[in-house]
Amino acid sequence: MNAEKxxxxxxxxxxxxxxxxxxxxxxxxxxxxxxxxxxxxxxWELLGEGRQLADKLGVxxxxxxxxxxxxxxxxxCEEAFFHGADSCYLMEDPVLSSYxxxxxxxxxxxxxxxxxxxxxxxxxTTQGRDLAGSVATTLKTGLTADCTALNIDMxxxxxxxxxxxxxxxxxxxxxxLNFRPQMATVRPRVMAMPDRDIARRGTIIEHPLGLIExxxxxxxxxxxxDEQQDKPQLPFADIIVSGGxxxxxADNFQxxxxxxxxxxAEVGASRPVVxxxxxxxxxxxxxxxxxxxxxxxxxxxxSGAVQHRVGMEGSDVxxxxxxxxxxxxxxxxxxxxxxxxxxxxxxxxxxFQQQLATAKMAG
Ligand SMILES: Cc1cc2nc3c(=O)[nH]c(=O)nc-3n(C[C@H](O)[C@H](O)[C@H](O)COP(=O)(O)OP(=O)(O)OC[C@H]3O[C@@H](n4cnc5c(N)ncnc54)[C@H](O)[C@@H]3O)c2cc1C
Numbered sequence: 001m002n003a004e005k006x007x008x009x010x011x012x013x014x015x016x017x018x019x020x021x022x023x024x025x026x027x028x029x030x031x032x033x034x035x036x037x038x039x040x041x042x043x044w045e046l047l048g049e050g051r052q053l054a055d056k057l058g059v060x061x062x063x064x065x066x067x068x069x070x071x072x073x074x075x076x077c078e079e080a081f082f083h084g085a086d087s088c089y090l091m092e093d094p095v096l097s098s099y100x101x102x103x104x105x106x107x108x109x110x111x112x113x114x115x116x117x118x119x120x121x122x123x124x125t126t127q128g129r130d131l132a133g134s135v136a137t138t139l140k141t142g143l144t145a146d147c148t149a150l151n152i153d154m155x156x157x158x159x160x161x162x163x164x165x166x167x168x169x170x171x172x173x174x175x176x177l178n179f180r181p182q183m184a185t186v187r188p189r190v191m192a193m194p195d196r197d198i199a200r201r202g203t204i205i206e207h208p209l210g211l212i213e214x215x216x217x218x219x220x221x222x223x224x225x226d227e228q229q230d231k232p233q234l235p236f237a238d239i240i241v242s243g244g245x246x247x248x249x250a251d252n253f254q255x256x257x258x259x260x261x262x263x264x265a266e267v268g269a270s271r272p273v274v275x276x277x278x279x280x281x282x283x284x285x286x287x288x289x290x291x292x293x294x295x296x297x298x299x300x301x302x303s304g305a306v307q308h309r310v311g312m313e314g315s316d317v318x319x320x321x322x323x324x325x326x327x328x329x330x331x332x333x334x335x336x337x338x339x340x341x342x343x344x345x346x347x348x349x350x351x352f353q354q355q356l357a358t359a360k361m362a363g
Contacts, residue, residue, distance in 0.1 A: 025118040025180035028054040030085070031108065031131070032063045032076055033123050035099065036223070039076055041193065041236075042123030044083040046186060048194030049150055050121055051084040053159065056152040060086040062117065066107045066209075068097035074204070081202035083194050088202060089115065093209040098220045099127050105134040107209050112139060114207065117181045119159050121150075124185035132185050142176030143183040148190055148310055158182065168287040168307040189235040189293040189314065232282045234266050234290045239298075242268035242285055242312070243278075246301020246322065246341055250278040255345040256300060262352045268292065268312075270302050286311035298348075300341040304329025321345070 028050045033040040047063065054061040063080030067073035069092040077088035091107045108131065112120065120135075122128040124146050136143035144161035148171070151160040158175045159182040165172040176182040234240065241263065243256035253273065260267045268285040269278070285292055287307040297315035302308060304320070304327055312318070313332055320333035321344045330336045337344055 019178075022118075022178075022180050025116045027059045027062055027115075027117045028057070028119040029062045029064050029089075029112075029117040029121065029181070030080075031120070031122040031128065032065045032080055032088075033125060033127055034065075034067065034076060035127070037072055039079060040123055040125055040127075040188070042125060042128070042186070042188040044079075044196075045188065045191040045193055046121045046123060047080060047083040047085055049186070049191040050119070051194065053119060053150060053152055054086075056154070057118070057157065059118070062086065063088040064091075064108065064111060065089070066091045066096045066104055068092065068094055077202070077204050079196075081200045082196045082198050084200070086202050087205060089205050089207060091207050091209050093211065095211055095213055095216060096209065098223070099131075100216060100218050100220065101130055101134055102216050102218065103209065103211055104131050105138060106211055108135050109138045110209070111207055112181060115205075118157075120181040120183045122183070122185050124187040128185055132183060136183050139179075139181070141179040141181060141183060142174070143185070144174045144176070145185045147184045147186050150184060150186070159184065164287055164306070164310055168310065187291045189291045192293070192314070232266055232280075234268055234283065234285065234292050237266035237292065237294050239263050239265035239296045240268045240285070240292055240294045240312075240315075241265045241298045241300070242270070242302060243273060243300050243341075244270040244302030244308075245272040245276075246303075247273070247278075248301075248342075250276070252342055253278045255342065255349070259298070259345055259349045259352070262349050262356065263296075265296075265298075266294075268297075270305075270308050299329055299333070300345055302329055303327050304332065 030046045030050045032043045050061045063085040065073055065076045073092055080088050089111050095103045122132045147161045147163045149162040153160045160173045161184045162171055162173045241256050241260040243253050247253050269283045274281055274284040287310050291311045293314040295316045297312050298319045300321040318333045319335045320329040321337045321341045325338045
């Protein structure tokens with residue numbers, strides 16, 4: 001069943017009441033994305049977020065695994081329990097051995113129609129974006145892409161999905177009031193990774209796909225490893241030193257590399273730096289770049305515009321270096337250094353170098 005014909009009703013107080021058919025939808029689901037035997041970490045991050053949504057609604061949290069038959073698929077379900085799921089829907093079929101839009105869309109829409117979750121979350125990855133779009137259009141429901149925050153609007157039991165809009169200058173919150181499930185995608189590292197509790201157990205609910213290879217129009221002929229895999233993995237770095245336009249030129253940007261080398265950190269940048277060609281696009285942090293969540297983020301000569309902020313504000317500790325004491329980055333940095341980055345960066349590099357040398361000598 002889909003909610004295509006369901007219409008909202010207004011009560012006397014103007015509050016939207018959920019149609020009876022929408023009320024039949026229950027529970028929060030997270031699609032467990034995997035490729036070549038590994039689950040994408042965004043799935044665990046979404047289970048952490050999904051747990052909070054499910055608890056607010058007083059419903060269960062379920063993982064959804066679509067995979068080729070085998071021990072691996074069951075292991076993914078087990079991991080989903082460790083990361084907060086109460087149960088896991090498992091669809092096993094040989095045609096699900098590699099991701100293809102057609103069988104995965106059929107599998108996920110069949111499961112939704114059979115078990116009716118009220119919320120369905122997917123990672124805003126290449127696979128998640130491809131699948132979420134076709135599942136939402138097949139089910140004729142609403143999808144909010146690239147969310148930066150998810151919550152529950154308790155007045156009408158709806159998911160409040162927030163995301164940047166108007167070129168990132170505003171944040172909007174979108175509610176899908178008339179259709180179910182409410183779907184959202186979230187980029188990796190936007191949500192925190194939940195603790196892994198190996199004592200948690202759950203129930204596996206199996207469901208058949210009912211599709212054969214000759215029904216599928218696309219074939220996987222060969223797997224070609226992503227050439228990008230050796231490129232910087234900013235989203236998963238523990239320490240990032242980032243530079244902005246305040247560094248003035250590519251030669252000064254070398255100071256960022258110097259500090260990063262000493263700290264064993266990745267190098268990030270704001271968009272003007274990438275546009276000026278001082279570093280490659282893979283290093284851009286922000287709304288149109290990478291979302292990062294390191295333990296330490298050092299921002300030198302970066303103003304803290306909202307489009308940069310959305311990509312790094314989940315960092316545990318932010319140290320900002322800026323000549324302007326009123327720069328927006330000081331509003332959300334953990335520590336602020338008002339000063340010239342061309343002086344502060346080499347001083348930090350030297351201080352850390354000395355500290356590391358002393359620590360090495362001591363033991
Ligand atoms: C649709 C859209 C998407 C965008 N996506 C992104 C994105 O993904 N990532 C991103 O970063 N931006 C993005 N932007 C651009 C964003 O709006 C800002 O323009 C950009 O983040 C500013 O970069 P910046 O802080 O390096 O430069 P500026 O805003 O020019 O700031 C430079 C800072 O350096 C300080 N400074 C100057 N000299 C020194 C010095 N010697 N030492 C220390 N500090 C100094 C200045 O006080 C200033 O605060 C996007 C914009 C749009 C419209």
